Amino acid sequence: PSSLDKEQMQGLRAIREFLKVRTSYDVLPLSFRLIILDNNLLIRKSLNILIQNGIVSAPLWDSRRSAFAGLLTSTDYINVIQYYCQFPDEIDQVDQFRLSSLRDIERAIGVEPLETVSVHPMRPLYEACRRMLKTRARRIPLVDVDDETGHEMVVNVITQYRILKFIAVNNEKHTMLLKKSVRDIGLGTYSNLATADMNASVLDVIHLMVKYNISAIPIVDKDYKVLNVFEAVDVIPCIKGGAYDELSSSVGDALTRRADDFPGIYTCSEDDRLDAIFETIRKSKIHRLIVVDDDSRLKGIISLSDILKYVLLYGEEDDVIQEF
Ligand code: ADP
Known part of the structure; x- marks a missing residue:
């Protein structure tokens, strides 16, 4: 192997060691707020609460x-939309659904319930990362037990973004060693990309996300130039106020409903190196990178899970990978 390969492996190993000696708790900021929703809340009302608080997810609490x-x-809202599509006559009922009905909705539309994985906040961060990759969970709740009452307690939720940001901020010395390009390490997906054009309906795009089991669809023009990206979280403002019939309007219209603080779309080229990607993660709130050529034409997609997977698993023996 070249010295570039050696350095790369050295950087990856150092980051893995770091993840083994830190806990999920370490990722949390010193002070934070956590919004937990009561399971008894109407789904319709939960949408407003998420939007008003600028969040896209929340732990649920069964107070009984x-x-x-x-x-x-956002997957839960996509399920509600699928339910509405399968049973359009039941729109009045959809309006009365509570968060506690989400499992029944999954059953009615025949989707596998997502495995609820949680980790203890004091376990190694490495473990949380492995669980995330194994279950394809994009976020993991940190659940502890209250000493006095013996009840479960949700401390917070960690996301792939927060973990990668934590790595980026605390390992500059090691991410610096990751000098191989996206192309060299084959980071991301470059074939069978699911895309849509501006005139596609929001429903078309949602069906694509469900079919491919992905959380974003690049919106391209006739020359395959990237104009925007529709993300799973973009469905939240779309169905605010129970406006399910508006789902047949175009993605172009829907994307104008994004919050003012929308962080934007991040692109990179296949020649960019992993150290530069970590630099971007250090500085910006990214959810994925869209890989484009010099003419802004779509080449591929690098999801946060692609990056996390590479950082954790590349070059590991198979038996180590099986372990978790
Ligand atoms: P994450 O799990 O980080 O939320 P996704 O669910 O979007 O990311 O991506 C899951 C996998 O699918 C990744 O390997 C990613 O490269 C790939 N992928 C993401 N978007 C698309 C797309 N529009 N078309 C094809 N593959 C995609």
Whole structure:
């Protein structure tokens, strides 16, 4: 192997060691707020609460059992939309659904319930990362047990972005060693890309996300130039106020409903190196990178899970990978 390969491996190993000696708790800021929603809340009302607070997900609480009841995410709203599509006559009922009905909705539309994985905040961060990759969870709740009451307690939720940011901020010395390009390490997906054009309906795009089990669809023009990206979280403002019939309007219209603080779309080229990607993660709130050529034409997509997977698993023996 070249010295570039050696350095790269050295950097990756150092980051893995770092993840083994830090806990999920370490990722959390010194002070934070956590919005937890009661399971009994109407789904319709949960949308407004998320939007008003500028969040896209929240832990759920079952106050009857005093227990953590899973994580509400954009996938749940996509499920509600699928339910509405399958049973359009039941729109009045959809309006009356509570968060506690989300599991029934999954059953009615025949989707596998997402495995609710949680980790203890004091376990190694490495473990949380491995769980995320294994279950494809994009966020993991940190659940502890209250000493006095013996009840479960949700401390916070960590996301792939927060973990990568934590790595980027604390390992500058090691990410500096990652000098191989995106092309060289084959980071991301470059074939069978799911895309749509501006005139596609929001529903078309949602169906694509469900079919491919992905969380973003690049919106391209006739020359395959990237104009925008529709993300799973973009469905939240679309169905605010129970406006399900508006889902047949175009993605172009829907994207104008984004919050003013929308962080934007991040692109890179296949020649960019992983150290530069970590630099971007250090500075900006990115959810994925869209890989484009010099003419802004779509080449591929690098998701945060692609990056996390590479950082954790590249070059590991198979038996180590099986372990978790
Ligand atoms: P994450 O799991 O980080 O939220 P995604 O669900 O979007 O990311 O991506 C899951 C996998 O699918 C990744 O390997 C990613 O490269 C790939 N992928 C993401 N978007 C698309 C797309 N529009 N078309 C094809 N593959 C995609």
